[in-house]
Amino acid sequence: MASLADRQAQPGWGALPFTLGLVLVAALIFSIGRWIDNSYVFFAGYVVAQYIVLGTAWNILGGYTGYVNFGITAFFAIGAYSTVVLYKLVPAVPLPVMIAVGGVLAGLVGFGTGYLTLRLRGVFFSIATLAMAVVVQTLITNWDFVGGARGAYVLRPRTAPLIGGEYVQYLFLVMLGLCVLALVTARSIERSALGYGFAAIRDDEAAAEASGVPTLRLKLIATALSGGFMGMAGAPLPYYVTYLDPSSGFSLNYAVNAIAMPLIGGTSSWLGPVIGAVVVGGLQEYIRVTISSAVNVLVAGVLLVVFVIAAPQGIVGLFQRKR
C-alpha cells in the first residue's frame, strides 16, 4: 500500500484549483458529448459517471477505512426510491433537490447502519451490510406506494431544463456534477487529518484508539459519507431507466461494479475509482454494444480476478513509486 506521503508529495494542488480543474474536465467531456450529438453517448456516459460516484463512495469506507460494504444496492436503491416517492408526491421537485434528499436519506441510513454494525469487525461487518441490502429490498418489494414488486414508472421529461436538448443530456450533466462533488470530497479526506485517522483505523484499530483516534466517530463519518454518495448516485436512476422495479434497482451488478472498480483502479487514491470506472465501465459498454448485453457482466468479474492476483494495488498502484 503506498503511503499517504506519496499523495502529499504530488504537485501541491490546493482544493480550489483541483475543483476548478475537475469542473473544466467535466465541462470538456460534456461539450464533446454535445458535439458528437448522439443520445447513446449520453446514455453510456451517464453509466460510467454513475459508477465513478458509486465507486468513490464505496472507496471512502472500503478503501480508506478498510470496512468492506457489500450492501451497496441498499443505499443506491434508497436514493432511487426516494426519487420515486418524491415524483409521486410532488413531481415538480427539480432533480438536484431529489438528489439531495436521496443523499441525505441514504447518508442517515449509512449512519444508522454504522452505529449498529461497526462494533463488528472485518468479515462480520461485511455480512451485516449484505443482510441489510436484503432487508431493504424486502421492504421496498412490499411497499405498494412505490409499486412493490411490479415496479414504478417515472416519466422522463421530453427536454432538458436549462440546457435544452434531450433530457438524458441533463441527467449526464447532473451526474458529472456529482462526480466532481464526490472526487473533491474524497481527495480532501485523503489530505486531511480525517484521512490519516481512516488509514490508522484500516491498519490497526486498537493502535488507532491508543493513539487518540476516536475510531467509532470516524467510522460513522465514513459510513454516512459513503452511504450518502451512494444514495446520490442512485437518485437520478428512475429518470434514466423510466421504469424501476426492485430487481433492477437492487441489481447485483451495481454492487459488483462498485467494489470491482475501486479495486481494479486502486483503493489508495481518489483516482483509483475513476480509472476503474472508466476502464471497466467503458469496456462493459463496448461489449454490451458489440458482443452481447449479458457478456458485459463477465468483464468486472474476470478483471477483478486478474487484478487481485496480479496487481493487488490496482492500476494506480502500478504507477506509484515502490519503496
Place this chain on the structure above:
Amino acid sequence: MTALLQVDGVGKRFGGFVALEGIALEVEEGERLGLIGPNGSGKSTLVNCICGTLRNELGEVRFAGQRLDGLPAHERTRRGLARSFQLPRPFGSLSLAENLRIPILYAVNARGQAISGGAIDGRCRAILGEVGLAAKADRLPRDLTQIEMRKLELARAMAAEPKLLIADEVMAGLSHAEVDEIIALLIRLNGQGVTVIMIEHIMRAVMEFSQRLAVLVAGRKIADGEPAEVVRDPEVVRAYLGE
C-alpha cells in the same frame, strides 16, 4: 497530594479465568515504576484495563484525580495516558514519520494545541531520531526488524506527549547497548516530567530504571516497594524460581 495514577481494586475475568484480582497500585507524578511478573501474570491485562483497551469489571482507575472507567481508549490517550503495545502494532500503510503523525493529530492537537503541517513532520522526525530511527523516517514499517518495530511503538507513544507513559516490554530482543540506550531515553523523558511505568523481563533494565518495583503473580500483586528489597522478597523469589 494525590497520586497521578490510582488503580483501586481492579478485577478482570476472561470467562472463568481470573486474570486480575483486587489490584491496587498508585503511581506518583514523576515516578519511575517497574512492573514485573512471570508470563501470564496479568501485566498486559492490567495495562489494557488502565488504558481502556479492555474494560475492568471491578474496581476503578483514576488518572490525575479523574475516574477513567467507561472512557474509551482514545479519550484516555488524550488525557495524557500513552502506552506501547507488547506485540508491535504499527500502521502498516503509513511511513514511520506518518505513524507518529497520528497521535500528534489526534491526541496532542485534541488538547487544544494546533500544530500544523510542516511542524508536525519536523516533530515526527525528531522523535524518531530519539529512538534511533531517523534514517528510516520515510520507510514503511514492513521494512523494519522486530527490534526496530519496538522502538517505533515507543516513539509513537512518546509522540502523544503523555503525562504517563507505559512501556510494555519495549526492550525484548534488544542488544545490551540498545537496552542502555532505551533506558537512557526513558530516564531522560522522566527527567522532563513524564511518569513512566516500565514492564520488562530484562531484570538488569528494571533494576537500573525503577525507583519502585511492583510484582504481579497470577493476577495478584504480591509485592510493591524498594526494588532491591522486592527482589529479595521470599514470595517473589518463589514465584520466579519455584520452591
